[in-house]
Amino acid sequence: MLNLAKEELLFLVHSYYDIIMVAVLSIGVTFLASKAWTRVSSGKASIPGRLGLPFLGETLSFLSATSSTKGCYDFVRVRRQWYGKWFKTRIFGKIHVFVPSTEGAKKIFTNDFVQFNKGYVKSMADAVGEKSLLCVPQESHKRIRRLLSDPFSMNSLSKFVKKFDDMLCERLKTLEGDGKSFTVLDFSMKLAFDAMCDMLMSVTDDSLLQQIERDCTDVSNAMLSFPVMIPGTRYYKGIKARKRLMETFGEMITRRRCGKESHEDFLQSMLLRDSYPSSEKLDDSEIMDNLLTLIIAGQTTTAAAMMWSVKFLDENREAQDMLREEQLSMIRNKLDGASLSLEDLNNMPYGLKVVKETLRMSNVLLWFPRVALNDYAIEGNKIKKGWHVNIDATCIHYDPALYKDPLQFNPSRFDELQKPYSFIPFGSGPRTCLGINMAKVTMLVFLHRLTSGYKWTVDDLDPCLEKKAHIPRLRSGCPITLRALEDGEY
Numbered sequence: 339m340l341n342l343a344k345e346e347l348l349f350l351v352h353s354y355y356d357i358i359m360v361a362v363l364s365i366g367v368t369f370l371a372s373k374a375w376t377r378v379s380s381g382k383a384s385i386p387g388r389l390g391l392p393f394l395g396e397t398l399s400f401l402s403a404t405s406s407t408k409g410c411y412d413f414v415r416v417r418r419q420w421y422g423k424w425f426k427t428r429i430f431g432k433i434h435v436f437v438p439s440t441e442g443a444k445k446i447f448t449n450d451f452v453q454f455n456k457g458y459v460k461s462m463a464d465a466v467g468e469k470s471l472l473c474v475p476q477e478s479h480k481r482i483r484r485l486l487s488d489p490f491s492m493n494s495l496s497k498f499v500k501k502f503d504d505m506l507c508e509r510l511k512t513l514e515g516d517g518k519s520f521t522v523l524d525f526s527m528k529l530a531f532d533a534m535c536d537m538l539m540s541v542t543d544d545s546l547l548q549q550i551e552r553d554c555t556d557v558s559n560a561m562l563s564f565p566v567m568i569p570g571t572r573y574y575k576g577i578k579a580r581k582r583l584m585e586t587f588g589e590m591i592t593r594r595r596c597g598k599e600s601h602e603d604f605l606q607s608m609l610l611r612d613s614y615p616s617s618e619k620l621d622d623s624e625i626m627d628n629l630l631t632l633i634i635a636g637q638t639t640t641a642a643a644m645m646w647s648v649k650f651l652d653e654n655r656e657a658q659d660m661l662r663e664e665q666l667s668m669i670r671n672k673l674d675g676a677s678l679s680l681e682d683l684n685n686m687p688y689g690l691k692v693v694k695e696t697l698r699m700s701n702v703l704l705w706f707p708r709v710a711l712n713d714y715a716i717e718g719n720k721i722k723k724g725w726h727v728n729i730d731a732t733c734i735h736y737d738p739a740l741y742k743d744p745l746q747f748n749p750s751r752f753d754e755l756q757k758p759y760s761f762i763p764f765g766s767g768p769r770t771c772l773g774i775n776m777a778k779v780t781m782l783v784f785l786h787r788l789t790s791g792y793k794w795t796v797d798d799l800d801p802c803l804e805k806k807a808h809i810p811r812l813r814s815g816c817p818i819t820l821r822a823l824e825d826g827e828y
Contacts, residue, residue, distance in 0.1 A: 343717030395428025406786035407802035440759040447767035457709035520816030526641035540601035553579035646700035666791035691749035697763035
């Protein structure tokens, strides 16, 4: 009935046995559904696409793409070839419309909370928690966002930059001294994780860090899985890991309230508000869900972007040389061994362009999901209440009408002012990524220390993507070998 090749069917059953029961149920429903497998006609009033089986829809195809080395966006790319830029599909029981234009992005971002609300697949919401900033309704969002903003203030970022810079310098020096190849993704994941845990909770103990990181990895892996609690599945492991993390965070909170521990960090700043009115504080579940959200968001996206920056710069030596020249010029005006400051980072104009071009090309956030609160029309395309609309940042960032030679890594394209809503790696509007400035300074510090102190060779040029990742990452992790720059070398 599903018209799948035998090999593909065996592969899907082996990889996703957690959805067999749901698939069987969906097949049964098709006997009652007269319009199953109908193709939706194209035209201005109706968005083209295929909704597939009731509930199941094209979920199997989506999960198959996620499990391939082309990544989950291949699912979108193929359907765009079939139907055109605008198309709709059904994933995990919900109808999704992919919005490919700056005008569509503007309409949705500027109508957040009015015509649209945040929309995530169930597994993602279950993983990070219902009190996460990613999932809470409008009435809670503004309060939680305002109270979470402290770690991202200029004062907090200034302290973070120094700590992160010192940590990075020490680890790069150790790796260069060893003379061995290492994967940039693993290095940057550990670096970003340790930095976030130190800033948020002052956790520096290796055994505790390892425990939290293992559980955060399982939670992250569950974010694009089928939401069925079957032992052995990614979803099951992620929900169990989430429970352990909540227990760990809860114990931290208890120790601090009892006076057994006290630190100058984000968690302590939240607990100092215990006596404040409810509008000026977070309850424990809000604190814990957002600790988890900040750790995962701060680690996975930034680490992936650092990995992609190394790959892109290796493939574009002219850009690498221009960046190195800027960074060496700046370092000559600093005392030997001095840490970077926010002021230093503000004096890296080409470095910032490299960061922007890396974010444009890597698209660590492939699209931004929303749900229509009412029937709505964008560019003549009718969207029904309850449909999920995904602002396709990847399509926008690779649109040749917006970016000349979009497949070419060219930081200098940001010499010119970009069209509104054509550069949206952090989203836009009231839900703009809270960590936008932290991500930028983290990448700038990383690029500065890498290019001003070292040259590198990439040891595996495999372009394939990691399987089952909700963020595009190289399967190889981008392994490199470092060599320290000699005096006077460029």
